[in-house]
Ligand SMILES: Cc1ncc(C[n+]2csc(CCOP(=O)(O)OP(=O)(O)O)c2C)c(N)n1
């Protein structure tokens with residue numbers, strides 16, 4: 062016989078779990094007691110939200126399932142933002158929560174909350190385990206559901222009596238999972254694939270619109286081969302950055318609300334749009350009726366519910382992006398001549414480069430450019446949310462998948478620092494940098510405690526504009542500069558870092574930027590860089606809400 | 620916008636109904652009626668849902684429902700030959716002799732059963748499709764309907780065809 066808690070730990074080990082991010086409490090004591098001398102490493106965060114984000118960052122950086130653990134009630138509720146963040150970006154996370162004993166369920170017992178009810182809309186699936194004999198099966202199913210099909214978070218709620226009760230040792234664990242209600246389609250329909258190829262062969266102005274699905278399915282090599290073989294330019298979503306090398310001649314950078322001019326013009330002009338692992342989000346499409354108005358649309362996605370959800374498509378292909386791209390490559394016999402189109406795009410690229418004021422002031426874009434220039438793609442970049450996120454997306458050149466970790470769908474401020482912690486445990490071989498805003502960093506700044514305790518060599522680059530900058534930008538542009546509650550008083554972030562025992566430098570001049578970044582990267586441990594940047598810098602280009610994506614403001618022309 | 624009748628085969632597990640209903644409400648899909656109960660397989664239940672919406676909306680409803688792990692199969696019976704039934708209980712005022720006689724006559728025409736006879740009321744039970752029950756309700760209104768309750772619609776395909784799990 063063994064306890065439910067022991068059974069749980071063994072089940073996690075069977076799934077290959079090496080790290081758990083968590084925070085203890087009453088009803089998870091039996092689990093923590095098992096963790097005490099387990100081979101699984103447990104990282105004690107300072108807030109459960111950070112545990113969920115760290116598990117998510119771990120998953121994004123590694124491609125494996127991230128795991129977090131919290132106690133019942135407040136602990137479980139604190140996970141919710143992190144779970145919702147993972148859900149919106151289709152990230153495989155398994156969240157374990159303690160629960161009051163089964164006999165007390167529904168009684169408003171101390172620290173009881175209906176976490177399976179609360180998380181139903183933000184999980185791919187969840188479980189309330191009422192019998193310890195189910196633990197093996199539930200853990201196996203949870204990991205399977207989290208990582209297969211369209212990935213997503215799965216929560217397992219474990220009442221205390223379930224983890225303390227005895228289970229018969231040696232009961233066989235099912236090798237494979239088969240759920241009659243869950244059978245993802247991986248192979249694209251051959252007839253649809255041929256229809257897509259036919260469109261591509263006849264296209265004069267084809268464009269690939271690639272998103273997070275390419276990264277999730279590990280299809281970067283296939284996408285690169287496909288775009289190069291057929292000479293089709295590609296634009297990526299925020300989530301798709303790094304799926305193809307940002308400096309590839311056929312790459313147009315990001316599209317959408319803060320997309321590049323060339324990307325947004327290309328979408329508007331293209332005659333065939335090949336949408337790969339994307340979901341036509343409103344931040345990408347702008348006014349949906351005017352998105353790719355002249356194009357026949359091919360949509361490849363593993364989730365059938367995404368196809369036709371926001372935009373009618375001409376050739377839907379349900380399947381794993383990688384498998385479908387392989388099939389496209391296998392079956393492609395000819396492709397159109399895109400030379401004219403590519404040269405037109407190159408002209409746009411030359412005419413409308415990204416840019417910012419060059420008057421010697423310290424601008425946030427410059428900081429990101431320097432970071433990009435120093436790391437040359439050899440690092441994992443995490444961001445917070447707001448202008449800092451958009452500048453990083455625009456000015457950092459991502460060259461590989463899983464080197465860009467950001468909260469896209471939910472846009473969760475406070476995501477970056479804990480996600481960077483998770484990313485470090487996934488990729489200890491890589492420098493991990495959190496590009497932060499002064500507002501966002503203060504949403505989970507307590508995680509300096511975790512960083513310090515485990516000496517996690519995360520580098521935090523704060524683009525400190527003393528504003529909730531992105532909101533201020535909207536107030537400047539659309540609310541007559543009425544800066545209602547968006548100004549933040551100065552904070553000495555280096556002092557805060559120092560208080561936790563973390564090194565840091567404050568930089569106020571352009572001159573000091575490169576040196577500071579190099580010093581931070583050279584340091585063995587964590588490092589905080591507080592860049593006092595131009596306060597009212599804006600993220601441009603920008604598509605105002607409700608406009609078509611080729612109607613950008615703040616555009617530049619060479 | 621027309622009503623679609625969906626037959627949803629689900630795992631017979633705690634919480635399944637709230638997963639389905641919760642998904643409908645959060646995605647803004649309007650449930651006209653819903654009926655749930657056991658079915659021919661002991662470990663499954665069948666939910667019959669009537670939703671209103673154009674074809675695009677109903678396609679989304681079906682796809683999103685299908686995504687739930689505990690949902691085994693979703694079919695739109697509207698597109699196919701099916702039998703559909705609802706059941707209603709109607710408590711109608713019947714205080715005078717003539718009213719009573721007329722109500723009984725109407726009940727007879729609708730093949731409704733009189734399941735309770737009180738001093739001042741009658742309770743009728745009627746089964747049929749939505750239109751028939753609506754018609755009866757309308758006719759009885761003139762006498763004064765004291766209480767009215769109806770089940771959600773249930774439906775099955777006609778003939779030998781079935782809505783089964785693909786497994
Ligand atoms: C948790 C949360 N609350 C509120 C918002 C709305 N919001 C989006 S960007 C932003 C400002 C972010 O400020 P800061 O972190 O300083 O970044 P900046 O835009 O100045 O670079 C706010 C408040 C959000 N995305 N997340």
Ligand SMILES: [Mg+2]
Nearest residue numbers: 498499528530
């Ligand atoms: Mg700021």
